[in-house]
Amino acid sequence: MSAALEIHGLEAGYGRTPVLLGIDLVVKDGVTAILGPSGCGKTTLLRTVAGFVAPSAGTVSVAGSEVVSGRRSVPARLRGLGYVPQDGALFPHLDVAANIAFGLTAAERGGSYGRTDRVAEMLELVELPSALAQRYPHELSGGQQQRVALARALAPRPTLVLLDEPFSSLDASLREDTGRAVVRALRAAGAAALLVTHDQGEALSLADQVAVMMGGAFLQVAPPATVYLSPAEPRVASFLGHASLVDGYVEGDAEARCALGIVPLRMTCEPGAVRLAVRAEQIQIRPHSADRADGAPAEVVDISFYGHDATVRVRLDSGEQLSARTPATSVPTPGDRVRVGVVGDVVAFRDDAAPRP
Numbered sequence: 001m002s003a004a005l006e007i008h009g010l011e012a013g014y015g016r017t018p019v020l021l022g023i024d025l026v027v028k029d030g031v032t033a034i035l036g037p038s039g040c041g042k043t044t045l046l047r048t049v050a051g052f053v054a055p056s057a058g059t060v061s062v063a064g065s066e067v068v069s070g071r072r073s074v075p076a077r078l079r080g081l082g083y084v085p086q087d088g089a090l091f092p093h094l095d096v097a098a099n100i101a102f103g104l105t106a107a108e109r110g111g112s113y114g115r116t117d118r119v120a121e122m123l124e125l126v127e128l129p130s131a132l133a134q135r136y137p138h139e140l141s142g143g144q145q146q147r148v149a150l151a152r153a154l155a156p157r158p159t160l161v162l163l164d165e166p167f168s169s170l171d172a173s174l175r176e177d178t179g180r181a182v183v184r185a186l187r188a189a190g191a192a193a194l195l196v197t198h199d200q201g202e203a204l205s206l207a208d209q210v211a212v213m214m215g216g217a218f219l220q221v222a223p224p225a226t227v228y229l230s231p232a233e234p235r236v237a238s239f240l241g242h243a244s245l246v247d248g249y250v251e252g253d254a255e256a257r258c259a260l261g262i263v264p265l266r267m268t269c270e271p272g273a274v275r276l277a278v279r280a281e282q283i284q285i286r287p288h289s290a291d292r293a294d295g296a297p298a299e300v301v302d303i304s305f306y307g308h309d310a311t312v313r314v315r316l317d318s319g320e321q322l323s324a325r326t327p328a329t330s331v332p333t334p335g336d337r338v339r340v341g342v343v344g345d346v347v348a349f350r351d352d353a354a355p356r357p
């Protein structure tokens with residue numbers, strides 16, 4: 001079976017400014033999240049696949065047919081894609097039923113398999129009551145509008161749906177519920193999806209595959225657990241989960257020495273200088289004591305309190321600054337002297353330029 005989407009060597013930009021610097025991606029099925037910081041080119045990639053931005057090089061195939069190759073480019077409306085923009089962009093003068101039916105063929109709207117049936121089917125798919133069919137967009141909540149936008153995108157049965165930060169305007173709890181409902185609807189419809197987001201939690205919890213993007217290129221494309229637990233390079237580690245990077249030195253092949261003491265490595269590594277990615281949840285803040293076995297001495301710099309937990313930034317006496325995630329019930333105070341330890345194994349990246357500690 002052909003992949004839902006296949007991209008090779010895709011380059012695109014605006015005027016003389018390049019934005020996409022050679023993108024390769026295969027989406028077989030399920031949801032692929034494009035995750036990256038603001039301005040890295042996520043929307044440009046989506047718009048290039050959709051046919052709204054002309055690439056300067058590369059190929060794009062949707063369900064086995066090439067829609068971009070060299071100078072040949074299939075117009076956006078003939079690419080067989082669904083598109084859900086950031087704000088849903090429903091037609092304000094059309095009711096929900098007419099919005100959903102907008103992309104259907106005349107036969108589907110008026111034939112024996114009538115518009116009403118397909119609209120009802122789509123409302124059920126996105127888990128909205130049929131009573132909403134006659135409402136206008138301004139009579140819906142933000143989450144309902146996004147579900148209608150998805151229903152409109154799925155109605156013509158696309159192989160692939162492109163979603164551009166579709167939940168960014170929703171509040172946190174609605175975002176989670178809507179995100180899960182959207183993924184259920186996509187799976188039920190058998191459509192693959194490309195989901196653009198800068199929200200790590202959204203990417204990791206909703207996607208089957210995460211493409212981490214920075215500066216117009218992918219740094220890693222892999223399942224959520226792989227990009228989080230086995231980042232391909234330091235930038236992926238610091239972006240995903242805000243890992244702190246600590247200079248270290250591998251002596252055996254399974255452990256490294258660093259300012260935090262001797263730490264076990266997740267994967268074996270040749271002896272030499274490394275950068276160690278230590279996740280915030282792996283760093284333990286302990287009360288100050290005279291016992292060096294309790295961890296490296298440090299001072300608390302500042303604290304961000306989130307309710308369920310807190311991020312505590314500490315400066316080790318060796319000068320390195322780290323972020324730790326601690327339970328909300330045991331938050332220290334800025335200026336406190338503490339000891340800092342590491343729980344579990346860490347990922348090492350070779351760093352031949354780093355000094356030996």
Ligand SMILES: Nc1ncnc2c1ncn2[C@@H]1O[C@H](COP(=O)(O)OP(=O)(O)OP(=O)(O)O)[C@@H](O)[C@H]1O
Nearest residue numbers: 014015019036037038039040041042043044045198
């Ligand atoms: N129409 C345009 N004309 C010129 N430059 C543009 C245009 N659209 C985007 N850019 C530039 O291209 C780069 C990538 O923008 P893009 O919108 O693809 O990033 P993004 O990763 O989606 O960002 P965000 O998460 O903030 O939406 C940015 O530097 C942006 O300023």
